[in-house]
Amino acid sequence: MIEAAEPENSREWSDPEVHEGRLGPIFEDFAFFFSRVLVLFCPQSAVDLRSFACEAGAAGNSCIKDLSLGCVLFVVPVLTKLEVESKVREKNFRCCGAMTYFPDEVVEHIFDFLSSHRDRNNVSTVCKAWYLVEQLSRLRVFVGNCYAVRPERVMARFPGMKCLTVKGKPHFADFNLVPHDWGGDALPWIETAARCCPGLEELRLKRMVVSDESLELLARAFPNFKSLVLISCEGFSTDGLAEIATHCRGLRELDLQENEVEDHGRQWLSCFPDSCTSLVSLNFACLKGEVNTSALERLVARCQNLRCLKLNRAISIESLIKILARAPNLVELGTGSFTADHRTEAYQNLLNAFYKCNSIRNLSGFWDAAPRYLQAIYSICSSLTVLNLSYAPAIQVNDLIKMIRHCFKLQKLWVLDSIGDKGLAAVACACKELQELRVFPSDVYGTGIAAVTEEGLVAISSGCPKLNSLLYFCHQMTNAALITVAKNCPHFTRFRLCILDPVKPDPISNEPLDEGFGAIVKSCKDLKRLSLSGLLTDKVFLYIGMYASRLEMLSIAFAGESDKGMVYVLNGCKNLKKLEIRDSPFGDAALLENVGKYETMRSLWMSSCDVTQGGCKALAAKMPRLNVEVINEREESDEMVENPSDMHRVEKMYVYRTLTGPRDDAPDFVWTF
């Protein structure tokens, strides 16, 4: 199936021109991708291919830009106009033929300009030659679901891998919806990498179970290891961290974000040897225990390249002052508790310390911040681009507003809803560069007094036109407000709204919020991620299916009226990658309406919906390349064994595409159909 743009016969071919063609699948054993092929040619016959490739990339040539849309650069320097025309018209257009014109290194060099893993995935499916070049030159590998593919296969394909990112549990595991031993063990990945890719330098894991044994292996098996980033992981303790500190020579980055880490009292930080001077980034904010502060001060002093340091709550202001004195070039700082044991001269010293740190752009921490100490940071507020006060419940609104007024360069702000609509209005006045706002509930059970409402959001939307990412927990929202927000901020890529009472209608009109969210998806053409809440009927899903063509992730809770809602989404959102649904009336009919869709997605989660065992079995039977996992809580599993009825409703279902078949580490309570 070839569609070619016809070249205009009258046009002179003195300037590089662009033609488009489409290739069909060339390999049988890979998923079927269409690639858009751009043909760029240069009329001079004696062109130097390498410099041409450099120019094409360096000059921001339009062809290279188009690559980010999943197109492929195809350079044909010496063909005549007629030769190109005939090739384009040919039904079996294969770019492989043209590959004989230039060597692999040139192609590889062109691929260097492709940073997105999606683009690299696309070029690798064009033809065998490109597949081989790409696989040997790929350095950064991203695995979005650890059970979609085996580690051995990944590492066999990309032997030159230097950086590996793996994600484990489904997103709703963050909210206690996935049982503890569900899976997501990192050890197989680390073991296989130790055998097959000992040159590994960076490992990033999210929502995985990482044992101390894994960390110990990691610390010893990779001599060039430089960077470890663990996000929302669990299963390890300070013993594992001690191994990393002790054995990773040349470690540059240790970034622990919101992990559950057991404190075994081991002074892991003291395990960094005196010879360690390479640290650039150290984040241990999520650790609960104390660290040896003098060891920390010495470590900071000898790591002259340290640019990011995020302290945990156990670090007091006195220690912070000493640390800042030794690291005046910090760019990112997590302040620790921000209270002092002995008040006496802390304030003045703090002021002086911050005065010297004029590189700080990113600030967080403030766990127990007392108001008087906040004033010490006013001097750096005006250069901040990122401010995270979402773990600082002690800061009162008025102090917050005083601080925010100085932060006119702020791009990212995370706060608690105690900021109130009044505080958000102050943000809207001061922070004209704001791109991302997250407002978290200060009362985590949502039972407190109304803190932020739709007014705060509307104020932000009119004051901050660059806003493109939002996470907003509030007590109420109106359609009118959402419509206004959609008009003011058409650039949203992430829009996550959480109304604390999950089925609350528009309090003024008492209507569902369909129109409000409809306005958002219609206006924000680049929307990639959306979370819904409030009272919603099937109509909102009709809008989403119709307008949200770039949507990749959708989170639904307590919404919809019938199967039609889910079907609108599955049939409409062509770029959908992750769909997660809880407590919504979607059943087997919706699940089975468009089964082919799930192979184009990473995963589907449905809990407390109307899907039955029979529906899951049917899906599994139709789609052998999906794993249809059903999670059975204790009370149900006995019932299901005694009464294995296809009519039995399934409480939690997780469906994902995979090359491996059912996983072999599934616990008893997970059934794969």
Place this chain on the structure above:
Amino acid sequence: MASYVEDTELRLGLPGSDALATRGSKRSLPEDDAAGDDSSCRNGGSGSAAKAQVVGWPPIRTYRKNSFQAMKVESEASGLFVKVSMDGAPYLRKIDLKVYKGYKELREGLDGMFNCFSQGEFSRKEGCNGSEFAITYEDKDGDLMLVGDVPWEMFICSCKRLRIMKGSEARGLESRH
């Protein structure tokens, strides 16, 4: 609809669930509570906890919930425990202010703990006598205040920690109880 109520769902009823009746959807939220997960049992015991909770709602990361729970527990724990430091002592102590009825009992309690006001060995060795100690506290604003100026009830509300100052720093700050 009734079958959903009978199902063994790990959910509690929601506030405003009567709004559901107008939706006419076949799914309704159960009105009565069922079991919750362990996070729901640790609510700070306020009266508004009558509003029941749903598992995993609001969608806040467990890590964040646990951090806040820790902070909340510290500030609302029954008993008003505050740290007491004494200059020169290697470690601090904690006392429950609610246990004392007034400043006199507090002083006696501190004396018993630190042995600082009586003519004990410590004070004789240091060459101090009882009057060279001052009890101070840090209030909500972070200021260092002398204990004894405000009524007791006001004091225990605003006291965040205690500090027993001795020697030259204490001179001139003697309490006059």
